[in-house]
Amino acid sequence: MSKSLVVLSGGQDSTTCLYWALKHFDEVRALSFRYGQRHVKEVEIARQLCEEAGVPWECMDISFISQLSPSCSLTNPSLDIEAEKREGDPYPTTFVPGRNLFFISVAAIYARNHGIYDVITGVGQADFSGYPDCRDGFIKSLNTTLNLAMDEQFRLHTPLMWLDKQQTWALADELGVLDTIRYRTLTCYNGIVGDGCGHCPSCKLRREGLEKYLEQTPSNSPSMGRKTP
Amino acid sequence: MSKSLVVLSGGQDSTTCLYWALKHFDEVRALSFRYGQRHVKEVEIARQLCEEAGVPWECMDISFISQLSPSCSLTNPSLDIEAEKREGDPYPTTFVPGRNLFFISVAAIYARNHGIYDVITGVGQADFSGYPDCRDGFIKSLNTTLNLAMDEQFRLHTPLMWLDKQQTWALADELGVLDTIRYRTLTCYNGIVGDGCGHCPSCKLRREGLEKYLEQTPSNSPSMGRKTP
Numbered sequence: 001m002s003k004s005l006v007v008l009s010g011g012q013d014s015t016t017c018l019y020w021a022l023k024h025f026d027e028v029r030a031l032s033f034r035y036g037q038r039h040v041k042e043v044e045i046a047r048q049l050c051e052e053a054g055v056p057w058e059c060m061d062i063s064f065i066s067q068l069s070p071s072c073s074l075t076n077p078s079l080d081i082e083a084e085k086r087e088g089d090p091y092p093t094t095f096v097p098g099r100n101l102f103f104i105s106v107a108a109i110y111a112r113n114h115g116i117y118d119v120i121t122g123v124g125q126a127d128f129s130g131y132p133d134c135r136d137g138f139i140k141s142l143n144t145t146l147n148l149a150m151d152e153q154f155r156l157h158t159p160l161m162w163l164d165k166q167q168t169w170a171l172a173d174e175l176g177v178l179d180t181i182r183y184r185t186l187t188c189y190n191g192i193v194g195d196g197c198g199h200c201p202s203c204k205l206r207r208e209g210l211e212k213y214l215e216q217t218p219s220n221s222p223s224m225g226r227k228t229p
Numbered sequence: 230m231s232k233s234l235v236v237l238s239g240g241q242d243s244t245t246c247l248y249w250a251l252k253h254f255d256e257v258r259a260l261s262f263r264y265g266q267r268h269v270k271e272v273e274i275a276r277q278l279c280e281e282a283g284v285p286w287e288c289m290d291i292s293f294i295s296q297l298s299p300s301c302s303l304t305n306p307s308l309d310i311e312a313e314k315r316e317g318d319p320y321p322t323t324f325v326p327g328r329n330l331f332f333i334s335v336a337a338i339y340a341r342n343h344g345i346y347d348v349i350t351g352v353g354q355a356d357f358s359g360y361p362d363c364r365d366g367f368i369k370s371l372n373t374t375l376n377l378a379m380d381e382q383f384r385l386h387t388p389l390m391w392l393d394k395q396q397t398w399a400l401a402d403e404l405g406v407l408d409t410i411r412y413r414t415l416t417c418y419n420g421i422v423g424d425g426c427g428h429c430p431s432c433k434l435r436r437e438g439l440e441k442y443l444e445q446t447p448s449n450s451p452s453m454g455r456k457t458p
Contacts (some may be wrong), residue, residue, distance in 0.1 A: 019286040060293060062293050064290060064291050064293065064335075065291060067289065068338045069338075080371075097341065097378075097379050098337075101334055101374070101375075102331075105327055105331070105334070106293075107328075109298075109326045109327045110297060123365045132377065132379060132380040133378040133379070135377070137377050138374065138377040141374040141377050142377075142378075143369050144374075145330070145371050145374045147368050148361065148367040148371075149327055149361060149367055149371075150326050150327065150361060186264050
């Protein structure tokens with residue numbers, strides 16, 4: 001029996017990974033995080049999607065990380081989330097330093113407690129939005145660090161690492177879950193499920209990818225006839 | 230101005246590192262953690278030592294890690310802390326998986342918020358007690374991972390990496406703080422300051438190192454005449 005754990009935010013990318021995992025592993029678990037994020041509704045979305053898919057789900061509170069990033073607009077509601085960058089700062093205002101480091105490290109230890117060594121995350125560097133901890137080199141280095149920290153052989157899987165948003169939509173369609181991903185997940189920084197607010201940086205990226213995918217989809221693709229709800 | 234951050238538990242090793250840092254850097258800060266440990270008194274000891282040394286000090290709560298290690302005797306008071314190992318388990322019962330990974334990662338992000346990129350930790354592999362996350366390979370890998378996670382150039386310093394306990398006592402003596410380390414720090418798993426309970430695994434290691442050091446110390450060493458309080 002192959003077993004895996006998915007780091008699940010309830011957004012487009014990690015939810016696509018959930019269905020990818022269900023195709024590639026016999027047993028799948030999912031772990032979500034509360035970390036003081038604005039759009040905490042995503043946690044409830046993750047729970048519901050797992051319940052429907054029969055996937056055991058848990059949520060851990062690691063909100064100490066919001067203390068570590070007082071100037072981050074993702075965890076500080078007094079800041080403007082749509083100001084993509086601040087003058088003199090190389091990172092988006094939504095960058096939570098070390099977020100993926102903590103998500104994936106906690107997930108690996110949680111997985112190990114369940115006898116699981118395959119950990120799946122939706123990070124990718126094609127559309128990495130300026131977050132250094134979405135890149136392949138970081139993930140490979142973290143994989144080695146986790147193995148050394150616990151004398152184990154973890155395998156971190158990143159099915160979306162080299163896919164842009166258009167290709168991520170194509171993957172969802174191949175997995176037969178285009179509509180689920182489109183209408184049920186939450187990627188919008190303003191907390192609007194599905195197609196979202198349409199104008200925050202996250203919605204823009206998601207929408208542009210979807211439009212490109214739908215335009216180029218041949219009529220015999222799995223998504224045929226599913227372009228509207 | 231060179232600046233550094235010390236990860237400070239209030240025990241022998243990290244406190245020796247605090248004084249090492251004060252010798253090697255112009256500015257020193259210290260960070261301690263609450264993580265559900267039995268001997269939380271060490272946090273107060275760390276605070277006092279920093280106050281006396283004029284070192285800015287903070288404590289962060291990362292007690293979520295105790296949820297990750299329900300079978301650990303260091304964070305679960307219902308377990309026997311002196312049972313060094315459980316049958317079939319390669320680790321000491323006091324192993325908190327990922328503890329140093331979290332301590333050092335949180336410290337690096339905290340340091341970055343203060344414009345500090347030199348982070349000092351007291352881990353060492355000479356007397357590593359079976360904890361994989363005290364070894365040099367782990368620290369070097371984590372250093373690379375942290376740099377990649379944040380696109381920064383952190384330097385993790387481990388002054389005790391290759392020193393056994395006897396040599397760590399020698400270093401404290403060279404730094405002129407043998408008595409402070411001996412009588413003020415808390416290393417004992419049973420929470421007794423200074424020479425401790427004398428029989429837990431941590432006290433044994435500490436005492437044996439001190440005895441060897443004091444036996445072999447020539448009479449003109451800095452510790453001369455300080456063998457008793």
